[in-house]
Amino acid sequence: MKTTAIVNSNIALVKYWGKRDEKLILPNNSNISVAYDKLNTITTVEFNLDYSKDIFILDSNEITDGPVFKKTTEHLNIIRQKAGIETRAKVVSKNNFPTAAGLASSASGFSALAFAGSKAAGLNLDQRELSILARLSGSGSASRSLIGGFAEWMKGEKADGSDSYAIQIAKPDYWPEFRIIVAIISEARKKTSSTDGMNLTVKTCPLYQGWLNTIEQDLENVRKGIAEKNFTLIGSTAEFNCLKMHATMITTQPSLIYWMPETLEIIHSVLDWRKQGLEGYFTIDAGPQVKIICLEKDVEEINNKLCSIPSVKKTIICKVGKEAILTDNHLF
Ligand code: PMV
Numbered sequence: 001m002k003t004t005a006i007v008n009s010n011i012a013l014v015k016y017w018g019k020r021d022e023k024l025i026l027p028n029n030s031n032i033s034v035a036y037d038k039l040n041t042i043t044t045v046e047f048n049l050d051y052s053k054d055i056f057i058l059d060s061n062e063i064t065d066g067p068v069f070k071k072t073t074e075h076l077n078i079i080r081q082k083a084g085i086e087t088r089a090k091v092v093s094k095n096n097f098p099t100a101a102g103l104a105s106s107a108s109g110f111s112a113l114a115f116a117g118s119k120a121a122g123l124n125l126d127q128r129e130l131s132i133l134a135r136l137s138g139s140g141s142a143s144r145s146l147i148g149g150f151a152e153w154m155k156g157e158k159a160d161g162s163d164s165y166a167i168q169i170a171k172p173d174y175w176p177e178f179r180i181i182v183a184i185i186s187e188a189r190k191k192t193s194s195t196d197g198m199n200l201t202v203k204t205c206p207l208y209q210g211w212l213n214t215i216e217q218d219l220e221n222v223r224k225g226i227a228e229k230n231f232t233l234i235g236s237t238a239e240f241n242c243l244k245m246h247a248t249m250i251t252t253q254p255s256l257i258y259w260m261p262e263t264l265e266i267i268h269s270v271l272d273w274r275k276q277g278l279e280g281y282f283t284i285d286a287g288p289q290v291k292i293i294c295l296e297k298d299v300e301e302i303n304n305k306l307c308s309i310p311s312v313k314k315t316i317i318c319k320v321g322k323e324a325i326l327t328d329n330h331l332f
Contacts, residue, residue, distance in 0.1 A: 002046040004330045005116035007145050008321035009039040009108040011180060011283060011291050013238040014218045015245045016140050016153065017211070018202040024161040025135045029215040032152045032222050033144045035172065035321030036180055039103060043093040043112035044331040045120040051088035058093050075113055075137045083121035092331040098187040103289060110137035111145035115324050131165040138195055148172050148323030150226050170226050172322045177296040182316040183306050185262040186288045194286045197249065197256050204253040211248045231295055235281030238293065242283040260288040262311035269309060278302060
C-alpha cells in the first residue's frame, strides 16, 4: 500500500538537549514545543516486492549513503519488524523549507516517515505509539511533530521508554493570536548534527547539570503561560531556556557555536525592540536561524523590522500548526 503523510515541523519553547538512553532516544528532560503551520514535510512510502533495496529520495535527490540514509533504512527496519514483513520500500520526501539548517527538518521528516511508513506497512498505531516510533528514528523532536498544537514530550522514567512520548497540551486553534516568525539568514547545512552535538555536550560540558537543574521551573512556566495565555511568561521563559541551552553548546568540547554573526545581529535587534515596547522573544535551535515568537498585534511591525535587516534573506510567518494528516496526493 502507498501512503502519504504531511507533518508540520515544530519549535521547542523548552528545549530537548541530551539523552538518558542513546539507543531508545530517551531525553534527560521533558520539553515543550509549538507546531509551525507553514513548515512541513510531505512523505510517501510504498512497500513493494518489486524493490530489491530501499530507495530514498529527499527533495528530488536520491540519497544512497550517509547518516540520513542510514537513519531512514534503520527506521524502515523498525517498521518492518513491527509489521512482520521484509519487503523493501520506496520513500519520497519533500520539505517546503531548507533541510538540516536548524528548522527541524528531521522532526517533521522522521515523524512523516513513521506515520506514512507504519500505515503503508499495514500497522494502525495510535498517537502514543506513533510518537514513540517517531523518536526511535534518532530525532527525538520527531516525537512532538505529529501531535500539532502545543506538545509536551514527557521524558518518562521507565528504562524501556514506554512512558516517554508526546502529548498535546493545547489544541492548534487554542491561541489564534500566537505567531512564530522564522528569519532565514543562511540555508547552509549545519556542521554538527543535533545527535552528535548533544551527545558531546552531555559528555564534556561542565555546565550541563546546571541546565538540567533549571528545566522543571521552565516547564512549569511554559505550561502555566499556555494555560493562562500569559505571553510574557512563555516568551521570557522560552528565550532564557534557549540561551541556557546555547550556553551548554558553547561550553561543549570542542565548542558548538551554531550562531553566525547575523544570528547575533537579530538577537540584539529583538532585545532593542523589546526595550522600545515591541514584545517579541527569540529562540534558536542547533543552527543559525532565529525564530521570534510574538502576538498577532505585533507581527507586522516585527516582521517589517526583521526584513529591513540586510542579512535576513527571508521570513516565514507561522501560526500554530495542526496535527499530522494522511493524504491521497502521493509524491510518486
Ligand atoms: O530531535 P533532534 O535530535 O533533532 O534534536 C533537537 C534539538 C533541538 O532542536 C536543539 C531542541 C528541540 O527540542 O527541538
